[in-house]
Amino acid sequence: MPLASFFGTRTATCFRKPEVVTVMRTVWGNRSRILRVLAVVACATAPALAGDAIAAPFAPALALPPGCTGSVTPGDDVIECAQGIPAGQNLDTGAGNDRVTVFTNQAGGAGIAGELFTGAGSDTVVVSGGDGSADTPNGGPALTGRINTAGGDNRVTLTGGACAGGEATGGDGMRGTVYSSGGNDQFEATGGACLTGTAGAGEGGLRPYLSVGGGDDSVTLTGGDGLTAGSGMRAAASVALGTGVDSARVRAGSGSRPAPAIAAAGFGPILAGGGGDDVITLDGTNEGNVSGSDANDILTVNGDNKGYLMGDLGDDSLLVTGANTRSVAGGQGTDSCSVGSGNAPVECER
Numbered sequence: 001m002p003l004a005s006f007f008g009t010r011t012a013t014c015f016r017k018p019e020v021v022t023v024m025r026t027v028w029g030n031r032s033r034i035l036r037v038l039a040v041v042a043c044a045t046a047p048a049l050a051g052d053a054i055a056a057p058f059a060p061a062l063a064l065p066p067g068c069t070g071s072v073t074p075g076d077d078v079i080e081c082a083q084g085i086p087a088g089q090n091l092d093t094g095a096g097n098d099r100v101t102v103f104t105n106q107a108g109g110a111g112i113a114g115e116l117f118t119g120a121g122s123d124t125v126v127v128s129g130g131d132g133s134a135d136t137p138n139g140g141p142a143l144t145g146r147i148n149t150a151g152g153d154n155r156v157t158l159t160g161g162a163c164a165g166g167e168a169t170g171g172d173g174m175r176g177t178v179y180s181s182g183g184n185d186q187f188e189a190t191g192g193a194c195l196t197g198t199a200g201a202g203e204g205g206l207r208p209y210l211s212v213g214g215g216d217d218s219v220t221l222t223g224g225d226g227l228t229a230g231s232g233m234r235a236a237a238s239v240a241l242g243t244g245v246d247s248a249r250v251r252a253g254s255g256s257r258p259a260p261a262i263a264a265a266g267f268g269p270i271l272a273g274g275g276g277d278d279v280i281t282l283d284g285t286n287e288g289n290v291s292g293s294d295a296n297d298i299l300t301v302n303g304d305n306k307g308y309l310m311g312d313l314g315d316d317s318l319l320v321t322g323a324n325t326r327s328v329a330g331g332q333g334t335d336s337c338s339v340g341s342g343n344a345p346v347e348c349e350r
Contacts, residue, residue, distance in 0.1 A: 065089040065114065076121075084130075087145065090115035097121045097152070104140065107133035108161065111142040112176065122152040122183070129171035129192060129202075132164035139163045139171030139192035139202060146177045153183045153215075160192030160202035160224060170194035170202030170224040174210070174237075181213040184244070191224030191253060201226030201253050205237040205269075212242045216276070219248040229255030231263035233271065233288060241293075243275035251283035261303065262288035268307060273297050277314075285322070292316050296333075305342075311335050318345065 067083025077098040084104035085091055093100060098118055102111045109130035129140035139161030160171030170192030191202030201224030219239060223230030232250035241248060252259040261284030262269050269288035273280060278297045280290060285303045292299055296314040304322035311318055312331040320328060324339040330348040337348035
């Protein structure tokens with residue numbers, strides 16, 4: 001049974017409604033808990049409902065935002081925004097194979113705080129947060145607003161700004177929302193480095209929502225490098241893979257004080273596969289909630305599992321190279337499970 005059907009109807013606005021958070025926090029069974037947790041992200045590939053934040057239409061921009069150069073044509077466009085896309089501003093590139101580069105010279109500023117919509121075509125989007133300065137030492141996030149790519153084989157790269165030292169942090173790669181509706185897309189988010197700051201590097205994803213639609217997609221979330229490394233995912237970060245054969249890799253940055261690949265904060269992040277034979281790899285400790293969802297998936301934790309790892313439907317392969325101190329469950333189907341030590345896997349036939 002698909003995860004969305006487990007709830008009977010699609011969970012409106014995904015994990016944003018208070019009643020969904022209540023369910024997530026109060027259902028503590030093994031299999032049932034993981035299913036209910038991860039059903040929340042299954043809505044990413046179901047038909048949108050009125051009021052969904054990810055389905056809200058973009059208002060086409062009549063002019064480029066301040067600081068942007070280039071032009072919007074029916075064909076292939078090259079647009080550069082040197083002052084970011086501020087909150088309240090939006091950029092709609094329309095059809096064509098477009099290239100959009102967004103950065104900001106504002107110390108610690110966000111690359112995109114507004115909205116970017118790329119229409120049909122294979123588009124390339126590169127966004128950077130502002131580096132820190134002596135007066136504003138924290139690096140800025142690449143995205144706090146929203147990006148929507150429509151059709152085509154798109155590539156989106158987000159990089160947080162570097163810190164300027166002191167008690168500072170690197171900028172997060174992603175704090176906003178990215179929604180991709182189709183095509184074979186590549187998505188990368190990397191936290192900003194903080195090699196001299198004491199507070200830590202940026203996270204790859206911190207409270208973002210990322211949904212990739214149909215097609216064979218690739219998602220990579222990497223924490224920034226620093227004295228204290230950044231995690232690939234942290235807090236309420238949620239990633240939903242689509243209906244194709246997708247791959248996702250989550251890893252921490254490097255540092256003398258290491259970080260988990262997926263770090264829990266409160267309830268913990270969610271990473272869910274879709275309808276294809278997905279490959280999900282965590283390079284480091286998992287403290288979140290990871291599910292393969294439908295089809296025959298390969299889930300690997302190169303480190304310890306302190307969260308929830310579940311194959312769900314299909315004949316899945318689950319591997320934890322380190323200690324399993326929480327839950328590894330194969331789910332339905334004929335599953336192969338292995339852990340280095342600790343709690344034995346459940347619902348595994350091989």
